Amino acid sequence: MDLLQNKIINKYNKLKEFNDNQNSLLHNLYVSVVSVIKDELKQKYNNFIKTYEGKKVYYISMEFLPGKQLESNLINLGIEKEVEDVIYKYGYTLEDLYNYDIDPKLGSGGLGRLGACFLEGACDTNIDITGYSLLYKNGLFKQEIKNFVQIEKNVDWYKKGNVLLSEECEDIYDVHFYGNVVTNRMNDKDIYFHKNHQSVKAKRCDLYISGKESVRSLRLWKCLDDRNLCNNLYPNDDTYEGKVLRLKQQYFLCSSSIQNIISEYLENIKDIKKIDKHIRIHLNDTHPALCIPEFIRILVDFYGIDFKKSLKMTKNIFSYTNHTILKEALERWPVQMIENLLPRIYIIIEQICKELKSTLIKDNYYINMAYLSSECCHIVNGVSKLHSSIIGETIFKNNDCVNVTNGISFNRWFYKINNELVNLIEGLGIDIKFNEEKLKEFEKYKNNDDVLMKLKEIKYNNKKRLSKMLQEKYGITINVNSVFDVQIKRFHEYKRQLLNVMKIIYLICLLEKGEKVFPQTYIFSGKASGTYKEAKEVIELIVNISEYLKNSNFKEMLNIVFIPDYDVEIAEALIPASDISEQISLAGKEASGTGNMKFMANGAVTLGTYDGANVEISNLVGEENIVIFGMNSLEAASLSKGYNPMCYINDEKVKMVLDRLDKGFNGKSFNNIRGYLETNDRFMCLPDFNSYLEAYYKIYNLYQNEKIWYKMSIVNISNSYYFSSKRALKEYDEKIWNCLHD
Ligand code: 26W
Numbered sequence: 214m215d216l217l218q219n220k221i222i223n224k225y226n227k228l229k230e231f232n233d234n235q236n237s238l239l240h241n242l243y244v245s246v247v248s249v250i251k252d253e254l255k256q257k258y259n260n261f262i263k264t265y266e267g268k269k270v271y272y273i274s275m276e277f278l279p280g281k282q283l284e285s286n287l288i289n290l291g292i293e294k295e296v297e298d299v300i301y302k303y304g305y306t307l308e309d310l311y312n313y314d315i316d317p318k319l320g321s322g323g324l325g326r327l328g329a330c331f332l333e334g335a336c337d338t339n340i341d342i343t344g345y346s347l348l349y350k351n352g353l354f355k356q357e358i359k360n361f362v363q364i365e366k367n368v369d370w371y372k373k374g375n376v377l378l379s380e381e382c383e384d385i386y387d388v389h390f391y392g393n394v395v396t397n398r399m400n401d402k403d404i405y406f407h408k409n410h411q412s413v414k415a416k417r418c419d420l421y422i423s424g425k426e427s428v429r430s431l432r433l434w435k436c437l438d439d440r441n442l443c444n445n446l447y448p449n450d451d452t453y454e455g456k457v458l459r460l461k462q463q464y465f466l467c468s469s470s471i472q473n474i475i476s477e478y479l480e481n482i483k484d485i486k487k488i489d490k491h492i493r494i495h496l497n498d499t500h501p502a503l504c505i506p507e508f509i510r511i512l513v514d515f516y517g518i519d520f521k522k523s524l525k526m527t528k529n530i531f532s533y534t535n536h537t538i539l540k541e542a543l544e545r546w547p548v549q550m551i552e553n554l555l556p557r558i559y560i561i562i563e564q565i566c567k568e569l570k571s572t573l574i575k576d577n578y579y580i581n582m583a584y585l586s587s588e589c590c591h592i593v594n595g596v597s598k599l600h601s602s603i604i605g606e607t608i609f610k611n612n613d614c615v616n617v618t619n620g621i622s623f624n625r626w627f628y629k630i631n632n633e634l635v636n637l638i639e640g641l642g643i644d645i646k647f648n649e650e651k652l653k654e655f656e657k658y659k660n661n662d663d664v665l666m667k668l669k670e671i672k673y674n675n676k677k678r679l680s681k682m683l684q685e686k687y688g689i690t691i692n693v694n695s696v697f698d699v700q701i702k703r704f705h706e707y708k709r710q711l712l713n714v715m716k717i718i719y720l721i722c723l724l725e726k727g728e729k730v731f732p733q734t735y736i737f738s739g740k741a742s743g744t745y746k747e748a749k750e751v752i753e754l755i756v757n758i759s760e761y762l763k764n765s766n767f768k769e770m771l772n773i774v775f776i777p778d779y780d781v782e783i784a785e786a787l788i789p790a791s792d793i794s795e796q797i798s799l800a801g802k803e804a805s806g807t808g809n810m811k812f813m814a815n816g817a818v819t820l821g822t823y824d825g826a827n828v829e830i831s832n833l834v835g836e837e838n839i840v841i842f843g844m845n846s847l848e849a850a851s852l853s854k855g856y857n858p859m860c861y862i863n864d865e866k867v868k869m870v871l872d873r874l875d876k877g878f879n880g881k882s883f884n885n886i887r888g889y890l891e892t893n894d895r896f897m898c899l900p901d902f903n904s905y906l907e908a909y910y911k912i913y914n915l916y917q918n919e920k921i922w923y924k925m926s927i928v929n930i931s932n933s934y935y936f937s938s939k940r941a942l943k944e945y946d947e948k949i950w951n952c953l954h955d
Contacts, residue, residue, distance in 0.1 A: 217292060218299045220249045225303075242300055243313050244376050250286050251379055254421035257290075258428040262341065265481055265491045268952035270342040271474050272332075273504055274497035275466060276325030276446070277346045277431055278353075279332075279422060280781030282377065283314040285629060289336075289423040315374040316781055317420065318352030319433070319446065321740075322703045323807055324536050326781070327596075328497055329422070330807070332431060333622035334938030336424020337647060339953055340946060345470040345501075347462060348378075348418055348433035349446045356740045356778045361756045361881075365743040367445070377420060378433065384417040384476075385437070388468040390461060394556045405514055407557045413438045415469035424624060425647050434469045449744060457554060460546060464555055467503040475511055485516045489529040493950040496533040496590070499544050499582035505531060505589045506561040514557075520564055524589070532949045533586040534594050534617075535604055536804050539707065543608075545579040565589060587612045592949050597805035597826040599846060615948050618829055619805040620941030623649040626811045627933075631789040633671040634816065634930070637664070649934045656931035665923040672792065672816065672926075679790035689774055695732035696916055699787060699817070700795035701779060704741035704748035707802040711751050711886070712898040713737075713795055716909055717758065717773060718870045724767045731913050734772045736787060738779035747889065754874075754883050761878040784808070789815045793912060796821030797905065799896040801846030803827075814933035816926040820912050822901070826936070833932040838925045840915075842908035843901035852900060861899035862891055866906065 224245035232241065287293045287307075297307050319325065328344060335342045354365035392410030396403050414437040419430045436443040442461060450456045471494075478488055496502060505527055512523040537543075552559040562585065566574050573584040587593045587609050594615045595601030601616030627649065628635055638645050638655050641664070645651045658664040676693045683689040700713050713735070720730050737755050741748030752775070759773040776783055794812030796803075796819055803825040813819065813830055821827040822843045831839045844852065861867055871890065874883040890899060916922050934940075946953050 215295060217249060217253075217295055220252075221245045221296070221299050224248055238303065239305060239309060239313055242303055242305060243310055246296055246300070246310060247283065247376050250283070250290065250292075251377075251421065253290055253292075254286065254423055254428050255379060255419075257423070258421055258430055261427040262430075265478075267339070267341060268491055268493050268950060269478075270340060270493045270495060270950050270952050271345060271470065272328060272342055272495045272497060273345045273466065273470055273501040274325065274328045275346065275463065275500035276320030276322075276497075277317075277328045277332075277344060278320035278322075278325035278781060279317055279329040279420065279431070280625065280785070281311065281314040281316045282420075282422070284311050285333075285624065286423050288629070289425055289624075315370060315377060317370060317374055317377065318368075318780060319346055319349055321353050321446065321742075323805075324498060327536075327619055327807060330620060330622040330625075330938040331942060332422045332429045333424060333624055334620065334942055335429050336422065337426045337624075338939055338942055340942055340950075341952065342429060342942075344422075344429070344431040345466065345473075346431065346433055347443050347446075347466050348435040350444050351446070353446055353740070353780075354743065358752075358756055358775070358777050361760070361879075362753050363741055363749050378418040379421070380416070380418045380435075382417050382419060384473055386415045386469045386472040387412045388415055388465050389413075389557075390464070390554055392556060394560060402519075405557060405560065413442065413465065415465060417469075417473060432470070432473070434466060436465065451744060456547075457550060460550060460554055463500055464503050464507070464558070467501050467507045470501070471504055471507045471511060475508075485512070486518065489526040492530060493952060494531050495945075495950070496531065496586055498534065498536045499586050502533075502544075502582040502586045503555070503558060505585060506558045506565070509561050509565075510557055513561075521568065524565065524568060527589055528591050531586075531590040532592050532594070533590040534596065535583065535600075535609070536596055538600070538604060538608065538804070539802065544582040546582065548575065548578055548580060551580055583608060594945075594949065595804065597829060599801075599823075599828050600804040600825060603801060603846065617941055617944045617948060618826060618936070619807050619810070620936050620938035621807055621810045621814070622938050623647075623814070625785070626788070627814045630785045631671075631675070631815050633674060634668075634789070637667055637671060649937045649939075652931050652934040654931070656928060659924045659927045659931075662920070665920055665927070668816065668923045668926055669919060672790070675790040679786055682786055683774070683776070687776065689776075691734050691736075691772060691774060692732060692769060695734045695770075695772065696792045696913070697734050697736060697790055698793040698795065698820075699736045699791040699812070700797075701736070701738045701784060701787060702806075702808055704739050704745070704751060706747055707799050707896045709797050709799060709896055709898055710737065710739070710755070711890075712797055712901065712905060714751065714754055714758070715870045715898060715902060716905060717771070718873050719866060719906065720771055721758070721762075721767070722869050722873055724771060730770050731916075732770050733913075734774065736774045736776065736791075738776040738783055738787070740779055750883075750886060750889075753881075754878070754886060757877075757879040757881055757883075784811070788812055788817070791815070791817040792916065793817060794819045794821070796824070796827050797843075798822060798824045799901075800824040800844055800849045802849075802896065810933060810936035813929045814936070816930050818912065818915075818922070818925050818929060820908055829935075830929075830932075833935055834925075834928050838928045840908050840912045842904040844897075844904075849897065852897065856894075856897060856900075858891055858894040858897075858899050861902070864899075864903065867899055867902055870902075 228241040351367040352370045355368045357364045389410035395406045415434040418433045448458045509523045512518040594617050595604045596619045605614035643654045794817040796809045800822045805825040819839045823845045871887045874887040
C-alpha cells in the first residue's frame with residue numbers, strides 16, 4: 214500500500230467515525246479522495262508559483278465554468294490506478310466517483326468556459342496566471358422542463374462542493390459600500406476619507422486547476438457577512454434593487470481581488486512604485502471594470518501615489534477583452550447608483566474622465582463600462598478576427614485594438630473525451646498526446662481508405678455511447694444510424710435556434726406530404742435566461758415538436774431531442790458523437806464561439822454562417838470542408854437598417870413554415886412565434902432561410918458519400934490544433950501581457 218492510498222484510507226476512517234450509514238459510504242470515499250488530491254495539487258501549485266521572474270498575470274472574471282475536475286486531476290497527477298485500487302476495496306469504481314463528482318457551475322456560457330480553458334491550458338505553459346471570481350452559493354440554475362416549458366431551479370452546489378475548495382488560506386479583506394467621502398487638503402494635496410460605510414468581508418477560497426505539467430489556482434471570494442450578496446450568479450436585474458445587487462457583486466469581486474493582488478506583490482517585492490513592471494491584470498469583459506478605479510484608489514489613498522502617476526501605472530497594468538457587441542450586453546451603470554453605493558470610486562471615475570478628457574465614459578446619466586475599460590487599459594482585444602475588426606472600426610475606433618482568437622483546452626475537449634480517436638491517431642505514429650500541434654500530421658491520411666473507415670467506426674461507437682447515456686439518464690431513444698445534427702449553446706435570438714427549427718418544420722411539412730427525408734436526429738441543449746421570453750418560447754416549440762415526432766410515423770426518419778440542463782458534462786458526451794455542428798448566428802453577432810472549435814476537433818463538419826471564428830475555421834480547412842450560407846456581416850448590417858420581415862413572408866417555403874407554426878404541434882399553436890417572425894424577426898431568420906435550406910441539402914448530400922465525408926472530417930480534426938488555448942495564451946503574452954519576455 215503506497216503513501217497516497219494510506220492517506221485516502223486514513224481520511225476515510227476518520228470520516229466514518231462521524232458518519233457511518235451506508236448511504237454516506239460513496240460520499241465519504243469521494244471526500245477522502247478529493248481531500249488527498251487537493252493536498253497533492255496544492256503542493257504542485259506551490260512548486261510552480263515561486264517568484265516574480267516574469268510577470269504575474271491575474272485574470273478577473275465574473276464567471277468561470279470549470280466542469281468536473283476529478284477525472285482530469287487523477288489523469289494529470291498520474292494516480293488513476295492507485296485510486297481505483299483503493300476504492301475497489303470498498304466496492305466502487307472510478308466511474309462511480311466520476312459520476313458523483315461536482316461541477317462548480319459558476320458561469321453561464323462562453324465567457325466562463327473560456328476562462329476555464331485558459332487556466333487549464335496555462336498549466337502546460339510557463340505563464341503564471343491566476344484566476345479570480347466569486348463563490349456563488351447557487352451557481353447557474355438547474356433547468357427542468359415541466360409541461361413543455363423551461364423552469365429554473367436554484368441548486369446549492371456549495372453544500373456538497375465546498376470539499377473541492379481550499380479554504381485554509383488567511384486572506385480576508387474588507388469591502389466598503391455606501392457612506393460618504395470627506396476631503397482634507399494637506400500639503401497641497403487632497404486626502405480622501407471614506408466614512409460611515411458598510412463593510413463586508415471577503416474570504417479567499419482556492420480551486421486548483423491541473424494540467425499535465427503544473428497547477429494553477431482559481432481564487433473564489435466567499436462573502437462572510439451578507440448572505441444575499443453572493444447567493445446567485447447574475448441576479449435578476451429587472452428591478453432597481455436587482456441592479457444594485459449586481460453592481461455590489463462586481464465591486465466585491467474587484468475590491469477583494471485588487472487588495473489580494475497588491476498584498477501578494479508587496480510580500481514579495483517591497484516597492485509599490487514598481488508594481489507595473491511585475492504584474493498584469495486582465496479584465497474578462499467589463500463586469501470587473503471597477504478594478505480600474507479600485508486599483509487607483511489603493512495607490513492614491515493608501516500608498517500616497519499621486520493620481521496621474523496612478524492612472525499611468527494602471528494603464529500599463531490593465532488590459533481588457535470585449536466578448537460581445539450586442540447593445541443590450543454593453544454595460545452602463547446609472548451615475549447616481551455608483552455615486553451612492555461607491556462614493557470614493559465615483560470621485561475617481563470623474564477624475565479619470567477629466568484627466569483623459571474623455572467624452573465617452575460618462576454621459577449625463579450613465580457610466581459606460583466598455584469605455585471606462587478601453588480608455589484606462591493599454592490595449593483592448595476582440596476574440597476572433599472578424600469580431601476584432603468590427604470593434605476596431607466601430608465602438609473602439611479610438612483605441613489600440615488587437616485580435617486574439619479564442620482557444621479551447623485540448624486536454625478536456627479532445628484527449629479526455631475522444632479516447633478512440635486519440636488512439637487511432639497515436640496508432641499511426643503521430644505523437645499528439647498533450648501536443649496538439651502534431652494533429653496537423655493527421656491530414657496526410659485524408660485519402661487513406663482504412664483510416665477513413667476507422668474514423669467512421671469511431672463516430673459510430675461514440676454515437677452508441679451517447680445513445681446509451683441518453684437512454685439511461687433521460688429515457689430518450691435515438692436512432693444511432695441517423696445523422697447527428699447538433700446545436701448546443703445558450704438560447705438567444707441572435708444564435709438563431711429558431712432558424713434551425715424552421716428548417717426542421719420545413720422537413721416535417723415534406724414528410725406530411727408523403728415525401729422522404731434522410732434519417733436525421735436533431736439534438737438541442739441549452740438554457741435561456743429566466744427572464745428571456747422569446748428564447749424560452751423557442752425551447753417550448755422544440756419540446757413540443759419533439760413530442761409530436763415521437764408519436765408520429767416519421768420517427769425513424771426525423772427525431773428532435775432536447776436534453777435538459779445543458780452543462781460541460783453534457784457537452785463532453787455530445788460533441789464526440791456529432792456529425793454536423795450548427796453555428797448559424799446572424800453574421801456579425803457571435804463574437805467568436807468556442808463550441809464550433811470543440812466540434813471541429815472531434816470531427817464534426819460545420820454548417821454555419823460567416824461569423825465569429827467560423828470564418829477562421831473556413832480559412833483553415835478550405836471552402837470544400839465546411840458549409841457556409843447566408844448573408845455576410847456587411848450584408849447583414851446593411852439589410853438590418855431598413856429590415857422589414859413582411860418582404861419575405863410570401864416566399865413559398867417561408868409561408869409553408871409560418872402556416873405550420875400556426876397549426877401547431879402536440880396540440881399547441883405557435884402563432885406567437887409566427888407573429889414574432891412576421892413583425893419583428895430581430896436577427897433576420899427569414900432572409901437567410903432559403904440559403905440555409907440549400908446549405909442543408911448540400912451538407913446532407915456530402916454525408917451520403919462517406920469517403921468525401923470522413924475526408925472532410927479528417928481535414929477538420931487536423932486543422933483544429935490552431936484553436937488550442939495554449940496558442941491563444943501565447944498570443945496574449947506576445948501582444949498584450951509580455952509576461953514571458955523581459
Ligand atoms: C448578464 C450580463 C452579461 C452580458 C454579457 C453576461 C455575460 C456576457 C458575456 C460577455 C456573453 C458571452 O459569454 N459572450 C461570449 O463570449 C465567448 C468567449 O469569448 C464567445 O465565444 C461568444 O461568441 C460570446 O457570445
